[in-house]
Amino acid sequence: MLMSDSNAQAPPVHLIVRPTTIIDCPRLSKHLGVKLTLASETFQHTGSFKFRAGYNLASSVQHPKLITASSGNFGQALARACSLLGKQCFVVMPANSAQVKVDAVREFGGIVDLVDVRIKSRGQRVKELAAEHPEAYVASAYDDPLVIEGNASLGTELAALSTRFDCILAPLGGGGLTSGIIQGLRAQGNPTPVIGAEPLIANDAARSLRAGQIVVNETEPQTIADGARTLSIGHHNWEILRSGIEDIIEVPEACIKDAVRLLFSLANLKAEPTGALPIGALLAAGARFAGKQVLCVISGGNVDPAVYASILTEA
Amino acid sequence: MLMSDSNAQAPPVHLIVRPTTIIDCPRLSKHLGVKLTLASETFQHTGSFKFRAGYNLASSVQHPKLITASSGNFGQALARACSLLGKQCFVVMPANSAQVKVDAVREFGGIVDLVDVRIKSRGQRVKELAAEHPEAYVASAYDDPLVIEGNASLGTELAALSTRFDCILAPLGGGGLTSGIIQGLRAQGNPTPVIGAEPLIANDAARSLRAGQIVVNETEPQTIADGARTLSIGHHNWEILRSGIEDIIEVPEACIKDAVRLLFSLANLKAEPTGALPIGALLAAGARFAGKQVLCVISGGNVDPAVYASILTEA
Numbered sequence: 298m299l300m301s302d303s304n305a306q307a308p309p310v311h312l313i314v315r316p317t318t319i320i321d322c323p324r325l326s327k328h329l330g331v332k333l334t335l336a337s338e339t340f341q342h343t344g345s346f347k348f349r350a351g352y353n354l355a356s357s358v359q360h361p362k363l364i365t366a367s368s369g370n371f372g373q374a375l376a377r378a379c380s381l382l383g384k385q386c387f388v389v390m391p392a393n394s395a396q397v398k399v400d401a402v403r404e405f406g407g408i409v410d411l412v413d414v415r416i417k418s419r420g421q422r423v424k425e426l427a428a429e430h431p432e433a434y435v436a437s438a439y440d441d442p443l444v445i446e447g448n449a450s451l452g453t454e455l456a457a458l459s460t461r462f463d464c465i466l467a468p469l470g471g472g473g474l475t476s477g478i479i480q481g482l483r484a485q486g487n488p489t490p491v492i493g494a495e496p497l498i499a500n501d502a503a504r505s506l507r508a509g510q511i512v513v514n515e516t517e518p519q520t521i522a523d524g525a526r527t528l529s530i531g532h533h534n535w536e537i538l539r540s541g542i543e544d545i546i547e548v549p550e551a552c553i554k555d556a557v558r559l560l561f562s563l564a565n566l567k568a569e570p571t572g573a574l575p576i577g578a579l580l581a582a583g584a585r586f587a588g589k590q591v592l593c594v595i596s597g598g599n600v601d602p603a604v605y606a607s608i609l610t611e612a
Numbered sequence: 613m614l615m616s617d618s619n620a621q622a623p624p625v626h627l628i629v630r631p632t633t634i635i636d637c638p639r640l641s642k643h644l645g646v647k648l649t650l651a652s653e654t655f656q657h658t659g660s661f662k663f664r665a666g667y668n669l670a671s672s673v674q675h676p677k678l679i680t681a682s683s684g685n686f687g688q689a690l691a692r693a694c695s696l697l698g699k700q701c702f703v704v705m706p707a708n709s710a711q712v713k714v715d716a717v718r719e720f721g722g723i724v725d726l727v728d729v730r731i732k733s734r735g736q737r738v739k740e741l742a743a744e745h746p747e748a749y750v751a752s753a754y755d756d757p758l759v760i761e762g763n764a765s766l767g768t769e770l771a772a773l774s775t776r777f778d779c780i781l782a783p784l785g786g787g788g789l790t791s792g793i794i795q796g797l798r799a800q801g802n803p804t805p806v807i808g809a810e811p812l813i814a815n816d817a818a819r820s821l822r823a824g825q826i827v828v829n830e831t832e833p834q835t836i837a838d839g840a841r842t843l844s845i846g847h848h849n850w851e852i853l854r855s856g857i858e859d860i861i862e863v864p865e866a867c868i869k870d871a872v873r874l875l876f877s878l879a880n881l882k883a884e885p886t887g888a889l890p891i892g893a894l895l896a897a898g899a900r901f902a903g904k905q906v907l908c909v910i911s912g913g914n915v916d917p918a919v920y921a922s923i924l925t926e927a
Contacts, residue, residue, distance in 0.1 A: 315636070320655050321630075323657075324716075324719065340633075340635050397877065401639075404639065558917065561882060561917060562712065565882050566882065567880050567882040598880035599880070602873065602876060602924040605924065606920075606921035606922075606924040606925045607921075609917040609918075610917065610918060610921045
């Protein structure tokens with residue numbers, strides 16, 4: 298294994314991330330019937346919370362090369378982090394990924410490796426690459442303590458807010474964000490319940506919670522929330538979520554799209570469908586949150602313009 | 613004239629506005645070849661900088677009713693401010709105003725008065741309303757020292773930033789924003805040059821600067837930047853701008869639309885066309901700003917979803 302000297306000088310994740318953007322949104326609050334605050338990661342480096350994870354991971358391991366499978370945002374984040382740290386980054390992506398995400402990974406210096414997931418899984422392709430590059434670290438976008446630790450920096454920020462929230466809602470795909478938020482909050486002694494928002498057609502995490510063990514999807518679910526197209530939550534995430542997460546709300550596709558439109562119209566916020574999941578959860582489970590003080594984490598904003606325009610106009 | 617007791621308790625404008633949102637955008641910077649910072653007013657109360665003006669005005673005058681002509685954002689801002697202060701607000705709007713802006717004025721408690729500007733000017737209609745309501749204050753969206761004073765709160769915030777900018781670019785319609793920013797900066801002893809970004813097909817301010825006196829458009833120019841559809845800049849604004857503004861850049865419609873798309877794709881920021889004018893100016897006058905440290909004020913984010921979707925997809 299080659300050693301990289303650059304890690305020694307690398308600032309810790311909480312000093313290099315942009316603080317999350319807190320947005321009050323009275324019109325959206327009124328529309329949804331809750332006291333709503335948004336914590337938007339859309340202006341984070343690389344446009345999503347994933348930079349927290351990617352940077353923490355790349356700056357913590359000594360490997361000069363990293364390989365990851367990612368539908369895009371983690372790929373961008375890891376590519377950017379590796380670029381900052383002078384490391385090389387391979388990103389395996391499904392062939393049907395949003396074009397803007399593919400372009401962005403390349404712009405941030407990552408090497409994109411497209412795979413047709415109907416023929417070969419991303420995991421298989423990652424194994425092939427790892428065999429070619431034995432000096433590389435294989436990075437999971439969610440199932441890694443270093444990923445969780447990076448995302449915990451958001452939990453730390455949320456714990457420092459002066460408002461006491463009845464609950465925090467965050468998108469749930471592989472479980473990296475929710476487990477990180479829980480870890481960050483609890484480390485500060487903050488007991489605010491965290492609720493996951495997962496696409497109904499990709500509800501392996503909700504089923505896992507009901508079953509008491511990790512349930513795996515047979516194929517990648519084709520939800521519009523492309524950040525949640527995971528086969529299952531990760532083992533490290535599950536260890537935190539199984540007892541640490543309050544609940545998981547399953548969000549129908551129509552509610553995800555409504556949520557994107559509402560964030561546009563009533564909060565002036567451009568969110569990607571995955572980022573809009575918590576607002577979709579409020580739409581799907583409205584009565585439960587009526588009048589409550591709710592914080593929704595809008596996890597990212599990277600969405601193809603054609604996809605976004607079509608969501609805006611199909612209502 | 614009726615006296616309102618509420619003003620006495622009203623907090624001053626700098627305590628009630630939301631601080632502007634500062635956004636670094638390395639991808640957009642790289643694309644434009646400048647060191648770019650955005651100051652976004654899209655998350656301001658009512659979604660644009662106009663709340664600064666509307667609140668300062670409504671909280672400073674003693675009148676219980678206010679009347680204004682506005683293509684929308686000032687109307688929303690004044691309606692919201694009056695609502696906070698227990699006052700009544702009439703907003704005269706062109707019949708072709710964006711529907712979202714009409715709806716928003718009503719939602720904020722304003723009384724919308726639509727006028728076909730091909731038949732009767734907004735000014736004429738305001739005079740009719742003022743005759744019906746002699747106890748009302750007729751509020752200009754830009755040509756009023758109280759409006760300029762309100763907008764100066766943004767200049768004060770920009771003067772407090774640690775970065776030293778080579779220039780500040782801001783949208784220019786009636787001149788309320790640019791004159792306010794200049795007033796606020798100069799009051800803090802900050803000499804940063806301020807440059808206006810005006811639609812080319814509504815270039816009365818640029819022509820005024822060249823002529824050394826206010827030049828008036830014969831009809832409201834139908835630029836997509838609907839916040840800049842003013843007949844001319846105001847007299848109070850002119851007194852500040854004639855010697856205080858560094859220059860005015862005339863932005864073609866195509867550059868305004870490109871700017872909206874670039875803010876979407878490379879900064880995750882939803883801006884209305886008027887708000888994107890400064891980025892359009894960088895596109896229109898690229899070489900002049902190459903390598904410079906530039907702050908662009910994104911003045912607002914309120915745009916009809918159909919209009920926005922059409923801009924995103926027509927490229």
